[in-house]
Amino acid sequence: MYRIELDYGKGGFACIPALKGGVFPLCPRKINNPQVNRVNKYSFVARMPDRPGALHRAAEIIKSYSGNIIRVQYDRRIDPATVFFEVVAAPEGYARIKEDLHAIGYLQESLPTPGFLKFSVYLPHEPGSLFDLLTYITGAGANIAYIDFDERRQDPGRVTISLSVEESEVVDSLLDRLKSRYRLEILEYDTTGEKLDDTVFYVRFAQALRGLIGSAEDEFLLSLLQDINHIVQELNNLGQDPKEVFDCILRTGKTLRETTGDRFYADVQRIPLNDAVEVLCFQMPCGGNIFMLNAPEESVMIDTGYGIYHQDALRMFQHYGIGDQGRIRRIYITHADADHCGAAGFFDAKACTHPWSVEIIRRANRAYGSRSESSILEEVYTTVINLFSHFTPPENPETFPTERLASRSIFPVIARFAVHDLEFEVLESLGGHMHGQVYFLCPTHGIIFTSDTLINFGSLDDDRKRYNSLADFLVTSVNVDSERARQERTALLGLIRDLDEELAPTGRRCLVAGGHGAISALSPEGRLEAVGPIERYLPREAR
Known part of the structure; x- marks a missing residue:
């Protein structure tokens, strides 16, 4: 076997074998390049035994109908018989390409389990x-x-x-x-595919994915494989081991699935903010916190956790006496990551978030609106985590206005809302972690919900740290703009110190409710330290 290395610019080098086999046609996608805006992009997965000239024959067919190969990836270390490529072609040309590939036995539209x-x-x-x-x-x-x-x-x-x-x-x-x-x-x-060796690696991987996301049509799985392969190609160009990339993807899905039902747990804080309102912090097994502001007339939720935890969360709320869903009338969402808004659609409550978060959800790209918007890693990770986590975002959420009403440090105040007698300001971030992320600040009672900008990482247990590291590996950084994220952290810490000084005569400190980890306060040395007791919640069958 020999390999050809082609440089496709930003996509890096891709290796393709001189092989023969089947080509999987996948769903067409529109191309944004104005030079090719009258054609579609089609993805193919080619499974080929070693035979010189076979790939050349396929390329000749694609060329004959004015198709253009825009991505090719092959790596013998992963699977010696599988090639991924994408072409752009006019719909009528694509139809002829399919016919000719089918005629020579290259075209397959199923994912058999050998x-x-x-x-x-x-x-x-x-x-x-x-x-x-x-x-x-x-x-x-x-x-x-x-x-x-x-x-x-x-x-x-x-x-x-x-x-x-x-x-x-x-x-x-x-x-x-x-x-x-x-x-x-x-x-x-x-006959299940579990014992197959790596000569059919992608078939085995597809079956593992099917086990994580439930029944799925072969066409959908093949499209997902194409996207995941693009992550592998990008990270491989950055020096990462392809097998480690696949392992991280599967571990992400398995960890979520294996922390539901009787294996669900949460770490819980319950802190009074005044005589009428208390805040409950639920640290979920994976992903972001759920906060509940429990007032006499209602419960207001801030962020929702992953959709996959929804039923477990409802049972947990009931355990803590806030299980009446009719009391949850409002949900405020800090940003569009699946672990912060992915269960909002399950609730019959008014959800409110930044308009850019709505657009991120619509586009299914967590890097939308940022300098990382074109990142393949960010776009495909969004697809994968949404699938694994049963992403169910809010339908038709209300959006905060974006006109600046005032300022807090470097952050515009764009809206205000009240929970009983607590007045909150909505601060618009700079977009360091994600475009459209917001913070919620109650200066009079001293609590700020800092989302994923400011977190007490020391309060995370080892399992949560391991899970969070998977996303860091797959997208290289969970912040879409690291420089702005640093500016935001510095500004929030300064804002919290100022509030601590204002609250000092009352004997209170500003509570920092981060998107992950425990509700904390800033120590004189500048460290976040957990506040109050933290208890472990377990479902009844696990106690």
């Missing part, structure tokens, strides 16, 4: 015996993933073979033929 078979046979000690065995296997259309034979062993005639076969009927027919001629031992036989 069975895995490992067995031993005992061959007679005579010329051509191994050749005869391989003839049976080749005739069955099976791919050999592993073979082991050495006549100098104690059982010199024993050959151990692993196969991957797409149709179980073929396996049964092959076994029947082998049993009629050889002594045969079945070592493993699996």
